[in-house]
Amino acid sequence: MSAPGGPARAVAAIIPCKDEADRIAATVEAVLTLEGVDRVVVVDDGSSDDTAAVAHAAGADVIVHARNAGKAAALETGVRHLRGLEAAEGAGVGPRHLLFVDGDLEGSATNLHVLVPPVRDGRADMTIATLPAQKVAGGGRGFVVRLAREGIEDLTGWTAVQPLSGMRCLTAEAFEAASPLAPGWGVEVGLTVDVLGAGLRVEEVPCELHHRVSGKDWRGQVHRAMQYRDVWRALTRRRLRRALSKRAPGVAHRI
Template identity: 35%
Template sequence: MKSVCAVIPAFNEEKRIQATLRAVKSIALISNIIVVNDGSTDATSRLAEEMGVKVLDLPVNHGKGGAMNAVLPLVNDDIIVFLDADLGESAAEAGKIIEPVVMGKADLSIAAFPPAQRKGGFGLVKGTAVWMLRRAGNMEAIAPLSGQRAMTREVLDSVTPFYEAYGVELGMTLRALQKGFRVVEVPTCMTHSETGRDLQGFIHRGRQFIDVVRVMLREARRRDA
């Protein structure tokens, strides 16, 4: 039986971390759970430890990609699953993305979310990422920026180190496609915190767009080198 490790980067998620962990622990396929406490200033670390999982405490905030890179030396499993800490009970849906990898039907499996419940941006960031994946690997992506991903050890070794910014997911998929791995998207009922059409939301998406463009340019140079 292949071992499956769930890695959950978390920054100030004290309100959701235990619900997320309860859901993840309910998935029989998962044999190991690591929470990367990314410099949280709230009780995220303590609450995760109370759930009986391994916690890697980072002294300062590294950002999602940085937290994912920091945990790599601790991961020795056959299949690795990255999940967001704010999924809550819907994290139980992660079994849907793990199964294709366990069954040998995919090398990298990505969770597609239902339509957003609130209006967000205007699709520029997502549309740009979709275009890049279509151009790079002829992939018609639905969820190019989804952070919920299951992958084989071979994929993990091939796509790391991760970009330490908002472009971490796009960079991961681009490298996997370029190396010929089988990438699939799986419909799920996952939900998490959504950004709206307010100032904070637009700032978030602006930074995300800049990072996505940076990843596109870096991967293009890397491919042509």
């Protein structure tokens, strides 16, 4: 955690995305206006459109996965790239705080600034944006949200209002506590459980964000099925870890 009163650390935004050519420029431009953000890294996870070129033109560092590897892998690629840059920059005030941003927020991403102060001031180790009701209703019935919320509650005792929100600001220490990240769409639940499990502080912060919501069509259904599978896996793995550490306390279980 950053020392209160110490030098303020910069913040790097990491944007994992796939096929966001229509929205990524507005999102990158908005994130570049955020106070304290001095790097924006877009990880294009095997897009079939011009996402990478558009993001680069908008001012982001762009890394491309030749093949789709999932949201968690894209975030890890982005953070690895950032740490490489920092090593080349030499000693600074320490590793940057991380701001995870979905690629489809467009101009509303300027409102992400509220996530940064609690982390910069050392009041929280990870902040999570909670979103207002979206202009277009989603096609899901909340199965994945309930699975995620109840799983987090069971494992940590903490109740998340929006357990799947991807917009998060976190310290390097919090990121390490959750590494390796839970694969795919399990990443948010894994982050929350692991950061809390490390004794660090998590806070939800209301944030006026608007994004493309998955609908009722087959794409939306497939998206939710994959989310369900990944969230279930992230929770199951962590329950297993908990059971093992009860049987063999003091041993690190990285299942």
